[in-house]
Amino acid sequence: xxxxxxxxxxxxxxxxxxxxxxxxxxxxxxxxxxxxxxxxxxxxxxxxxxxxxxxxxxxxxxxxxxxxxxxxxxxxxxxxxxxxxxxxxxxxxxxxxxxxxxxxxxxxxxxxxxxxxxxxxxxxxxxxxxxxxxxxxxxxxxxxxxxxxxxxxxxxxxxxxxxxxxxxxxxxxxxxxxxxxxxxxxxxxxxxxxxxxxxxxxxxxxxxxxxxxxxxxxxxxxxxxxxxxxxxxxxxxxxxxxxxxxxxxxxxxxxxxxxxxxxxxxxxxxxxxxxxxxxxxxxxxxxxxxxxxxxxxxxxxxxxxxxxxxxxxxxxxxxxxxxxxxxxxxxxxxxxxxxxxxxxxxxxxxxxxxxxxxxxxxxxxxxxxxxxx
Numbered sequence: 001x002x003x004x005x006x007x008x009x010x011x012x013x014x015x016x017x018x019x020x021x022x023x024x025x026x027x028x029x030x031x032x033x034x035x036x037x038x039x040x041x042x043x044x045x046x047x048x049x050x051x052x053x054x055x056x057x058x059x060x061x062x063x064x065x066x067x068x069x070x071x072x073x074x075x076x077x078x079x080x081x082x083x084x085x086x087x088x089x090x091x092x093x094x095x096x097x098x099x100x101x102x103x104x105x106x107x108x109x110x111x112x113x114x115x116x117x118x119x120x121x122x123x124x125x126x127x128x129x130x131x132x133x134x135x136x137x138x139x140x141x142x143x144x145x146x147x148x149x150x151x152x153x154x155x156x157x158x159x160x161x162x163x164x165x166x167x168x169x170x171x172x173x174x175x176x177x178x179x180x181x182x183x184x185x186x187x188x189x190x191x192x193x194x195x196x197x198x199x200x201x202x203x204x205x206x207x208x209x210x211x212x213x214x215x216x217x218x219x220x221x222x223x224x225x226x227x228x229x230x231x232x233x234x235x236x237x238x239x240x241x242x243x244x245x246x247x248x249x250x251x252x253x254x255x256x257x258x259x260x261x262x263x264x265x266x267x268x269x270x271x272x273x274x275x276x277x278x279x280x281x282x283x284x285x286x287x288x289x290x291x292x293x294x295x296x297x298x299x300x301x302x303x304x305x306x307x308x309x310x311x312x313x314x315x316x317x318x319x320x321x322x323x324x325x326x327x328x329x330x331x332x333x334x335x336x337x338x339x340x341x342x343x344x345x346x347x348x349x350x351x352x353x354x355x356x357x358x359x360x361x362x363x364x365x366x367x368x369x370x371x372x373x
Contacts, residue, residue, distance in 0.1 A: 001117035001118075001228065003038055003039070003042060003117075005228065006038055006042075006043070006044075006117055006228040006229075007034075007035055007038055007228075008228075009227050009228030009353070010031075010034050010035075010038070010044060010227040010228050010229075011031055011034075011035075012227070012353075013050075013054065013226060013227030013228070013353070013354065014027060014030055014031055014034065014050070014227065015027065015031075016057070017050060017053050017054065017057070018030065020053070021049070021053060042116070042117055042118050043114075043116055043117050043118075043229070044229070046226065046227070046229065048076075048078055050226070050227070051076060051078060051080075051111060051226070052076040054224075054226035054227065054354045055074060055076045055109050055111065055224060055226070055234075055236075055354070056071050056072060056074050056076070057071075057226075057354045058224055058225075058226065058353075058354040058355050058356050059071040059074055059107075059236075059356075061325070061351075061352040061353065061354060061355045062355065062356055063325050063326050063327040063330070063349055063350075063351060064326075064327045064330035064331070065238075065330075066241065066306050066307070066309075066310045066330075066331050066333075066342070067238050067239075067241070067301070067306060067309065067310075068310065068313050069309045069310065069312055069313040069316075070107060070238070073107055074107045074108070074109060074236075075098070075106060075107065075108040075109070076108075076109055076111065077091070077094075077095065077098075077108060077109065077110040077111065078111060079091050079110050079111055079112045079113075080111060080112060080113045080114070081113075082112060082113070083113070084178075085176045085177075085178060085184040085186075088112060088123065088125075088176050088233070089174060089176060089184075089186045091110055091112075092110065092125070092130060092174065092176075092235065093188070093189070093192050094110075095108060095110045095130070095218065095235060096130060096131070096188075096192050096193065096216065096218070097192065099216045099218065099237050100194045100215055100216050102194075102297070103194065103215065103296060103297040103298040103299065104297075104299055105215065105216055105237075105238075105239035105298065105299040107236075107237060107238045107239070108236070108237060109224070109234055109235065109236035109237075110234065110235055110236075111224065111231050111233075111234045112231065112233040112234065113231075113233075114229045114230055114231045114232070115179070115230045115231075115232050117228070117229075117230075119179060121179040121180055121232075122179055122223075122230065122231075122232030122233065123176075123177070123178055123179065123232055123233040124176070124177045124221075124232055124233055124362055125174065125175070125176055125177075125220040125221060125233050125235060126153075126175035126176070126177060126183060126221065126361070126362060127153070127172060127174055127175060127220050127221065128150075128153070128219070128220065128221050129217055129218055129219055129220055129221075130174065130188075130216075130218040130220050130235055131171060131172075131188070131193055131214045131216065131217075131218065132147065132150050132153075132171075132172050133146050133147045133150065133168070133169050133170060133171065133172065133214075134146045134147065134150055134154040134157075134164055134166075134170040134171075134172050135147040135148045135149060135150040135151040135153075135154050136151070136154060136166050137151060145166055145167070145168060146166075146167070146168050146169065146170060147249075147255060147256065148254060148255060149254070149255055150172060153172065154172065157172060157173055157175070157185065160183075160185055161185070162185065168210075168256075169195075169212055171188055171190070171193060171214075173185045173186055173187050173188070174186045174187075174188060177362060183362075193214060193215075194214065194215040194216070194298065195212045195213065195214050195215065196212060196213055196214075196215060196292050196293050196296045196298055197211075197212050197292065197296075198211040198212060198213065198288050198289065198292045199288065199291065199292050199295070200284065200287065200288040200291060201287070201288075201291045203265070203266070203284070203288075205265050206265075206288055209258075209261065209262075209265075211250065211258070211288075213245050213249065213250070213289070215240075215293075215296075215298045216237050216239070216240075217237055217238070217239075217240055217244070218235050218236065218237040219235065219236055219237065219356070220233075220235035221359070221361075222234070222356045222357060222358060222359065223356070223357050223358075223359045224236075224354070224355075224356055224357075225353055225354060225355060225356075225357055226353075226354040227353075227354070232359060234356075236356070239299045239300060239301065240293070240300045240301070241300070241301050241302070241303055241306045241333070242286055242289045242290045242293070242300055242301070242302050242303065243286060243303045243333050243334050243335055245289045246282070246285045246286035246288070246289040246290075247282060247285075247286060247333075247334040247335045248334060250285060250289075251282055251285055258281075258285060259277075259278050259281045259282060259285070260281075262281040262284060262285055263277045263278070263280070263281040266280070266281060266284065268280060268281065282335060283335070286335065290302055303333035303335065303336065303340065304336075304339070304340060306333070307333065307340035307341050307342045307343075308341065310331065310342055311341050311342065311345070314345075323348070324347060325347055325348050325349060325350045325351070325352060326347035326349065327349050328342075328345075328346065328347060328349070331347075
């Protein structure tokens with residue numbers, strides 16, 4: 001990274017942060033210190049206060065997130081001191097414990113040591129989320145078992161020695177990679193993962209489908225960029241919006257594709273699109289998700305409430321003279337979109353920093369398998 005670019009990004013971030021935190025008097029001294037550090041070492045180190053507020057700003061700036069009303073409540077865990085895969089894995093288990101909170105889900109981010117601007121690699125968690133279900137392809141039936149979205153990742157884990165029972169809901173191992181090292185593979189203890197068994201308030205047969213989903217969606221493969229510093233391992237979570245599970249994970253044709261099964265169990269006419277069997281099955285699947293999470297005491301939000309909360313967030317930001325940027329395609333829920341207020345709103349899709357950014361997948365060909373102790 002060009003040192004001049006890093007200085008520019010650092011000054012922009014520090015100016016925003018110290019202004020919003022009413023610390024303007026400390027800003028000139030801090031900028032001088034950061035510029036000196038970059039000139040000397042090629043980088044600089046965020047204070048905890050800067051790291052904390054930078055992570056919160058990244059959530060506030062996340063154009064694709066409908067849940068930004070609660071950006072100030074994000075718990076920031078400073079894990080920059082950890083240097084080994086085992087210690088990082090232990091911290092990830094602690095993250096799951098804190099976030100799960102017996103179902104009263106808490107928003108949290110664990111931030112590990114950043115990539116040095118002069119290096120090409122940083123610490124990486126290769127999984128898309130800390131908890132995901134494996135996906136397999138059966139050559140006998142030409143169908144998928146589990147989550148098709150994880151088929152490639154599952155194959156790689158198996159090539160590295162991972163063994164599983166090949167069910168629809170096998171928890172994938174975690175792959176942690178330090179810079180210029182081979183990845184290490186860790187098995188998450190089952191007691192660290194809270195799952196919700198799905199049922200329906202009106203259809204007793206729904207439990208026969210033996211469906212489940214995990215409680216906390218912890219995104220783990222994005223990088224957090226704050227003031228030009230790239231934190232390549234910074235897993236974070238909020239809580240689920242019901243449609244993420246019902247309409248996408250379980251309902252999508254490219255995922256678990258459960259709508260035909262549910263429609264059949266409901267006795268719907270699936271011979272033609274005009275019967276709207278897909279729509280009816282989709283609604284009942286989403287009802288089951290919301291019902292099951294509520295019955296299990298696991299925090300979840302329906303898409304109508306999430307839409308209302310995002311409109312409130314917009315109003316609060318306007319009062320603070322801040323423009324809200326958003327990706328409309330991602331903000332509008334995947335079902336009943338036109339019934340939500342966000343459907344009828346428009347935003348510029350301008351990307352601001354700090355933010356969570358995608359990063360290239362790392363090809364991995366070897367890994368050491370480690371057991372949690």
